[in-house]
Amino acid sequence: MEPVTLQDVAQATGGVLVPGSAASIEFSGVALDSKEVRIGEIFWAIRGERFDGHDFVHEAIANGARAIVAEDLSFGFCSVPVLIVQHSRSALADFAGWYRRLIDAVVIGVTGSVGKTTTRELIHAALSVKQSGTRSPQNFNNLLGVSRTLLSISKRHRHAVVEMATSSPREISTLSEIVSPDIGVVTSIGEAHIRGLKSVTGVAEEKGDLLRSLPKHGVAFVPSTAPAFDRLTADVEAELITIGSNPSADVVARLVKFDGERLIANIEGSEVRIKVAGPHMLSDVATAYCVAKRFGLSDEEINHGFDSFTPLSGRGLTIRRKPWTVVDDTYNANPTSVRGAIDGLIARPCAGRRILVIGDMLDLGEASTVGHESIGQYAKDQGLDVLIGCGRYAGHFAHGWRQAGMDAQCPVFVCDSASEVFDVLRDELTPGDVVWIKGSRETRMERVVEWLDDFNPAVTLPLDTPHSAPARTAA
Secondary structure, eight states, X not given: OOOEEHHHHHHHHTOEEOTTOOTTOEESOEESSGGGOOTTOEEEOOBOSSOBGGGGHHHHHHTTOOEEEESXXXXXOOSSOEEEOSOHHHHHHHHHHHHXXXXXXXXXXXXXXXXXXXXXXXXXXXXXXXXXXEEOOTTOOSHHHHHHHHTTOOTTOSEEEEEOOOSSTTHHHHHHHHHOOSEEEEOOOOSOSHHHHOSHHHHHHHHHHHHHTSOTTOEEEEETTOTTHHHHHTTOOSEEEEEESSTTSSEEEEEEEEOSSEEEEEETTEEEEEXXXXXXXXXXXXXXHHHHHHTTOOHHHHHHHHHTOOOOTTSSEEEEETTEEEEEEOSOOOHHHHHHHHHHHHHSOOSSOEEEEEEOOOSOXXXXXXXXXXXXXXXXXXXXXXXXXXXXXXXXXXXXXXXXXXXXXXXEXXXXXXXXXXXXXXXXXXXXXXXXXXXXGGGOTHHHHHHHHHOBTTBOOOSSSSOOOOOOEEO
């Protein structure tokens, strides 16, 4: 972050300085966690569901905070300047939007039902070969996260890749107003956050707000076969570039080969090579390639950038644990992303069986039952060998699997907890198996990955406490 004054913050937020506070004081960083404050930063007191930043103001000052932004003086006397704002959360967004306009970096907004984080990382990996830039850290894709990402941009950065998420209408519009993107990327449109957005058409309209926020000289990259394409791209004034495997796409990307580790693709006649979890990530790779080309990178530079790409934990990270292979895809799940995971699992060379461990897909609202049953049926239709469902909707996965036909050689298991998944895997795993693990964030399916990391057939360690008697069933 470039140095700014407390007076700048007051101007951006409409805040009021507490009498005696020095408006001219400078700082070059914002902290929301009192434990993470670095000397010379400003501490922004946020009221949340679990913690109130106002309770930690004095700890922040002790750790080196140079000034405080807060909603009131409930923390008492303060030895550093204080700026009072009406709502600290929205004030941070206002300040981030103000700061964004000081920065010359090309800002790339990324949203979509599936593949946001992977595409963000791919774009940054490619561009970083030739220039300095930054991108959203971790899962910083909501109002607070996007604001913090913008405030991390400095004048030396030539690009910033900002991930943007939503679960209800108008969130992308709000984020786009703050981000002011130059380039917009929609990775996919699918059955995500249906409870808030109501339908796939609602998802398309919401994600399309990113594209509608682009200036006329901006560029929008979208999947050529996105559902509700007309609603996604309605009223977009920026240049629109479609990407897909169909000949009608502006940029045609085709799979050449996937050997279980490396994907080889042909994108507009150019060969692209990258290590990813499966061919279902081709669209993400092609999108990153197109963005990098827009920056003037050569094919050689892009492939060199892709060589540095490593999937993040929980997002298609392949872990080889002899005598089986594990794919950690546990960060989140919706019907669209799970179908992609199934496609990826089917495409992997496998000496044993292909096993899908799947936790509940949350935030589907009234579509929950149908959504889980459709995944069970799709998994069986595609030829998976074993399905292990975990959670409240595990029975619906199993029902869909059975609807696709009964087969004693291809079992489905219904588990109430991660411990029961452990029991199944302990009994079922054989050398050469590939295990793909997925589920919504709240289901914490990463516990299964952790167990597989530590698994010793001679030792049984329960994942849940207390460890109840197995309630799993097989069909």
